[in-house]
Amino acid sequence: MAYTKRLDGRKFDELRPMVAKAGNIPNADGSGYFKVGKTEAYAAVYGPRELHPRFLQNPKTGIIRCHYNMMPFSGTGTRIRPGTKRRSQEISMVMELSLSPVVDLSQFPNSVVDVFVEFPSTDAGSRCAAISAACIALADAGIRMKDMVTSVAMGQVDGAICADLTYNEEAYDAIVSDIPVAMINGSKEITLLQMDGEITKADLIKSLEAAKDACGKVHKLQQDALEARFPGAGTDKKVDAKEVSQ
Amino acid sequence: MSSEITVEHRAVVIPGQVLAQGMDYLPGEETYREGEQIRSKVLGLANVNGRVMKVTPLSGPYIPKVDDVIIAQVSDILMSGWRVQTGTPYSAMLNVRDATQRFVRKGEDLSRILEIGDYVVGKITNVTSQNLIDITMKEPGLFKINSGRVIQVAPQKVPRMIGKRGSMIGLIKRYTGCKMVVGQNGTILIDGNAEREELAQKAIRMIEEFAHQSGLTERIEDFLKSVVGEVPETAAPSGDRRPRDNRSRGSDDSSKPSKPFVQRNADTPTENTDKAVDEKGSEEKK
Amino acid sequence: MIVNNKAIPSLAKKDMRLDGRGMLEYRGPISVETGITVTAEGSSRVQIGDTIVIAGVKMSLEKPYPDTPEEGGIMINAELTPMSSSQYESGPPRMKAIEISRVVDRTIREAKAIDFKKLCVKKNELAWFVSVDVVSINDAGNVFDAASLAVLAALNNASLRDFDPETFAVDYKSTTKKKLPLTKAPIAVTVYKVGGKFLVDPTTEEENSYEARLTVGSDAKQIISALQKGGSEPITIDDVSAMVDIALEKASFLRKAYQKK
Known part of the structure; x- marks a missing residue:
């Protein structure tokens, strides 16, 4: 029995309903929000700011530091005790690696940009939502970046390549692989690649090709969210264009 | 391959967004070329100026520049001066000899001159490649803040706060009678009677909210007029009329002529505030 | 902001505040949304001005304490995340978070x-x-009141899960119509004394320049279930009387926002 129809009725290349926002945390220097299905990420950026302790400082550039955290009630099942866990530490690290190729902090030697991501609710794909939200927050903070990073959890369920797996699909009783991917939007270069499950090389490459399209959809939402931050901007386009040409 | 511009002038663009295709166009500030494409480095407004593609950032930290007047807060007292917070990731140094005219004995308690938490209006005298910053208070218009309130706005919005030739800040000062200082780091001092300080603060918040829109000066004037009624321009010279005599009503203290930076802006008349940002940027390049 | 720290009490003496509000006026908008996450048994998102908090309820089946063999229990925990303010750092909860947890806990628990x-x-x-x-x-001041309101709203939103009658394993994917037995609506309101005057719903700056504060937890019948005096200055009995009056009035004001949602 092949996986011919997805558990929630989506098409194979269809992502769950998504919502993206920018500037949702006023205290932060930049903030973002990304919701896909029941997975919901808030991201806040503070910095560039002074980095302590001193030995972490890099005199050539600023650094980016990510902090991934699930709220105690955000998992299916019992309460998650607050505090650092190996899982969140690892995800924080891969977030840093997935974002740092686009971020340019050379203007700010010895400084740090902190990215905090918190989840009120999760249903698979949380590290991908974290990256998509964090990238909105970084852009909103005015951090120089050569491009946006977008992220989607691809996967293969019983032979079918699917975009944006849910928790139920990850737990489907068949051969399943879960492949979180992050891509630089323009070049489609990969900055996050993890996999657990079982997959052939051919299917892996097929999944990554399919990720391009899925990431494009995420990018569109990121862009709309950042544009919506400045309502009425460019309303005087024509007038200004004239002034400039004079 | 034909060249074309792929964004509208003044449109909001995001990092990585393609602004123009082809070799006929050149990358300007906050943009870069990748192959045939010119792309944005930041979230900002596209600025199409002839063949040069630029982006004016809409957010981000304050970048310290020599001769900028800023409002900074003392965070530590050192051997021969103070460490002050500038609203950048980097603190600045204020040396004793740059802080006061009077002779300071070796070993004298510096907290009697400036205490931790005090705000000063200072001017940046040096910025190194590693962003070590020196500031001074020993110029006219630079002083320790003793009264009033201090509020923070995004540094990108400072040009709009000041307005062309200081028109915006002049307007608020005229209608509220407050002494005001707009630091280039986005820290603003408002000092006057309590009700008028509140009014000035409201005006600032309005500018902040609508900074990326046009027709702001009229809007602010209408607002101020609706609260305090007509105030003749002679009540306090506005930046528009006499840009070189920019003393506000609040700053009677003749030893401290206020607002040298309004004059600085007044000295570089600009078409609109976006250009003000651009011109500052190009100064930086030279 | 030392200059503002001076301005806050001197304005308060004239019944004025830095942001132009009345002394006993809350920031707007006050919003209470519930059922905002599906993973929690009950949840809420509360916004007071720019201050935003999220609360979630989780329930588990456990052995009762020996001294109360026929009773369940409650635990309330507040997290002030480094996301919400540059003042907070990652790590174990600081005193402020612990105090909020404890006082909101007493407000609910002691009100039964x-x-x-x-x-x-x-x-x-x-x-x-x-x-x-x-x-x-986002902590823009007064997380205390927001947290209390959010906890109450999340509890009110909570329903029990199904469990296996044999193994007592809880099915966290199930939903039932059985609500949590919440019988009262106690809310903690903190009143601040600044420049000798009283104010509510402080901004972050105001939270850094007050003389004393009193948190009062009270229910709809105006029965007080928790008190907590904070701040470095002493207060008089007259102060307490005035502050409790304000807190009771503001608790019923916030309760309206809670009931409206």
């Missing part, structure tokens, strides 16, 4: 707002234990 007996599944063996976590998203 939850009928713990109804949480008992099997005497001496199994009862529902309720954990409420409240997390700050």
Whole structure:
């Protein structure tokens, strides 16, 4: 029995309903929000700011530091005790690696940009939502970046390549692989690649090709969210264009 | 391959967004070329100026520049001066000899001159490649803040706060009678009677909210007029009329002529505030 | 902001505030949304001005305490995340978070707002234990009131899960119509004394320049269930009387926002 129809009725290349926002945390220097299905990420950026302790400082550039955290009630099942866990530490690290190729902090030697991501609710794909939200927050903070990073959890369920797996699909009783991917939007270069499950090389490459399209959809939402931050901007386009040409 | 511009002038663009295709166009500030494409480095407004593609950032930290007047807060007292917070990731140094005219004995308690938490209006005298910053208070218009309130706005919005030739800040000062200082780091001092300080603060918040829109000066004037009624321009010279005599009503203290930076802006008349940002940027390049 | 720290009490003497509000005026908008996450048994998102908190309820079946063999229990925990303010750092909760947890806990517990007996599944063996976590998203001042309101709203939103009658394993994917037995609506309101005057709903700056504060937890019948005096200055009995009056009035004001949602 092949996986011919997805558990929630989506098409194979269809992502769950998504919502993206920018500037949702006023205290932060930049903030973002990304919701896909029941997975919901808030991201806040503070910095560039002074980095302590001193030995972490890099005199050539600023650094980016990510902090991934699930709220105690955000998992299916019992309460998650607050505090650092190996899982969140690892995800924080891969977030840093997935974002740092686009971020340019050379203007700010010895400084740090902190990215905090918190989840009120999760249903698979949380590290991908974290990256998509964090990238909105970084852009909103005015951090120089050569491009946006977008992220989607691809996967293969019983032979079918699917975009944006849910928790139920990850737990489907068949051969399943879960492949979180992050891509630089323009070049489609990969900055996050993890996999657990079982997959052939051919299917892996097929999944990554399919990720391009899925990431494009995420990018569109990121862009709309950042544009919506400045309502009425460019309303005087024509007038200004004239002034400039004079 | 034909060249074309792929964004509208003044449109909001995001990092990585393609602004123009082809070799006929050149990358300007906050943009870069990748192959045939010119792309944005930041979230900002596209600025199409002839063949040069630029982006004016809409957010981000304050970048310290020599001769900028800023409002900074003392965070530590050192051997021969103070460490002050500038609203950048980097603190600045204020040396004793740059802080006061009077002779300071070796070993004298510096907290009697400036205490931790005090705000000063200072001017940046040096910025190194590693962003070590020196500031001074020993110029006219630079002083320790003793009264009033201090509020923070995004540094990108400072040009709009000041307005062309200081028109915006002049307007608020005229209608509220407050002494005001707009630091280039986005820290603003408002000092006057309590009700008028509140009014000035409201005006600032309005500018902040609508900074990326046009027709702001009229809007602010209408607002101020609706609260305090007509105030003749002679009540306090506005930046528009006499840009070189920019003393506000609040700053009677003749030893401290206020607002040298309004004059600085007044000295570089600009078409609109976006250009003000651009011109500052190009100064930086030279 | 030392200059503002001076301005706050001197304005307060004239019944004025830095942001132009009245002394006893809350920031707007006040919003209470519930059922905002599906993973929690109950949840809420509360916004007071720019201050935003999220609360979630988790429940588990556990053995009752020996001294209360027929009762379930409750635990309230507040997290002030580094996301919500540059003042907070990652790590174990600081004093402020602990104080919020404890005072909101007492407000609910001592009011006997939850009928713990109804949480008992099997005497001496199994009862529902309720954990409420409240997390700050943006701390622009007065997380205290926001947290109290959010905890109450999340509890009110909570329903029990199904469980296997044999193994007592909770099915966290199930939903039931059985609500948490919440019988009262106690809310903690903190009144601040600044420049000799009283104010509510402080901004972050105001929270850094007050003389004393009194948190009062009270229910709809104006019965006080928790008190906490804070701040470095002493207060008089007259102060207490005035502050409690304000807190009771503001609690019923916030309760309206809670009931409206």
